[in-house]
Amino acid sequence: MKRNIIIVGSGPSGYTAALYAARANLNPLLFEGSQPGGQLTITTDVENYPGFPDGVMGPELMDKFKNQALRFGTEIKNKKIDKVDFSSDNLRLWSGSEEFSAHSVIISTGASARLLGLESEKKLMGYGVSACATCDAFFFKDKKVFVVGGGDSAMEEAIFLTKFASSVTIIHRRDSFRASKIMQDKALNNDKIDVMWNSSVLDMIGEPEDGGLKSLLIENVLENKTFEVDADGLFLGIGHTPNSEIFKDSINLDDKGYILTYNNSTETSKKGVFAAGDIMDPIYRQAITAAGSGCMAALDAERFLENLHI
Template sequence: MKRKVIIIGSGPAGLTAAIYSARANLSPLVFEGIQPGGQLTITTDVENYPGFPDGVMGPDMMDKFRKQAQRFGAECLFQTVEKVDMSKKPFLVWANGEKYESESIIISTGASAKLLGLDAEKELMGNGVSACATCDGFFYKDKKVVVVGGGDSAMEEATFLTKFASEVIIIHRRDEFRASKIMVERALKNPKISIKYNSIVKNIIGTKDSGVESIEIEDIKSKTTSIFKCDGIFMAIGHIPNTKIFNNSLSLDENGYIKTMPDSTHTNIAGVFACGDVQDSIYKQAVTAAGSGCMAALDAEKWLENQ
């Protein structure tokens, strides 16, 4: 059966696109991928999504998104899209060895925060470990936090965290920064920020109940390790947009994010739309992802109508 809309990705962007396109009678098919519900399913409290004055647990919020989409007829498959052919219409999508046809595609595959790859990092994500200062900074009032990274986003996150934390320590594996001079200067001038150069985080110590208590750091020059007490650790080593399967067909920017036309979610291929973090290297918030998911559904609906 040929579909009107296939949505690839089930974070706030994809499931909002599903709610809108389902309510427009387009019977969307959503491929949820390996992280059903998206990035918010690996965090705990979400306190900045409007409509939840007492906050909400990330996984619970995403369950509500899915239920809302299904209520209007969206079909959700817990499968990962392996391949797409957008060179001719109908578009072709392969998942779980099966081929699907669709008149339009909405891509909402997100961007994954790069992590260090430590077991404790995954275990304590949302309980002292974070990949988003804007999201979680507020939880660290008068606390001592560490930021890992050396680029512009690390400087920005560290500077932002000084609004809450009593002390912010940037841990950087080299002795000079990749960040722009102005961002580094701003961070260095801030009396709450200090820097540990030539250092890498070897382990994070804590529990889900107590949160992060300390981290183990190695000085890569002297090869010595030490334990450093802190209340939280923010990973600011970049994001990878999940665009590998679209590499050869869609216009991407130099960092791999899908390019969309100004003020819309149209990509360079008519009938293919992109929303959420996969096309947004700046805001990266659930509410902006949901907002652009709504835009993608409305853009797709209008485009289909004109065909």
């Protein structure tokens, strides 16, 4: 059966698109992918999503998104899309060997924060470890925090954190930053920011049930020395990877892999294919902006389908 709308991804943008499409009687089919609920499921308190004056846990917020989309008849598959073919107006998508087709597709596959890949990092994410200063800096008032990275994202995170933290130390594995000169200068001229050059994080120490992150095990790669430092917070500022690999031959991406949208809308370079959330937004990357563009994508798709007269 050819669907009106297929939505790929189950973060704030995917579920918001589903909610709007379902309430427009378009019977959307949504693929959850390998991270049902998206990025907010790996965090704890979310204090900046409007409508929750006391804050809400990330996973609980995403359950609410899901239930609201289900209430109006969204069909949800706990599968991921592996391949697409958008070469004709019949938009084709595959999950394994199973084929699906649709008149319109909304891509909401997000961008994953790059992590160091340590077991302790997974355990302490949301408990002192974060990948988003805009989201979590507020929890670190007068605390001692660290930022990993050497590019513009790390500088931005570090500068933003100085508004809250008592000290911010950037940990960087080389002896110079890759960040633009202007961002480096801003960071290095900030009294609250220090740099640990030629250093990398070997481990994060602490337990979620015991106050979270307590210290970091650091290696000085030049001197081959390891040492431990007390830490209240660690922010990963090593960038994001947009989850756009399977779309790269079908629609236009920017040089970093974010989907390009046109006409102040969620339209992509292929008619009938729309993009919403972090996958098309390298700038704001928030749940509320993702949800907002998910709404826009559903309205854009609705108008597109109306003009098809199906």
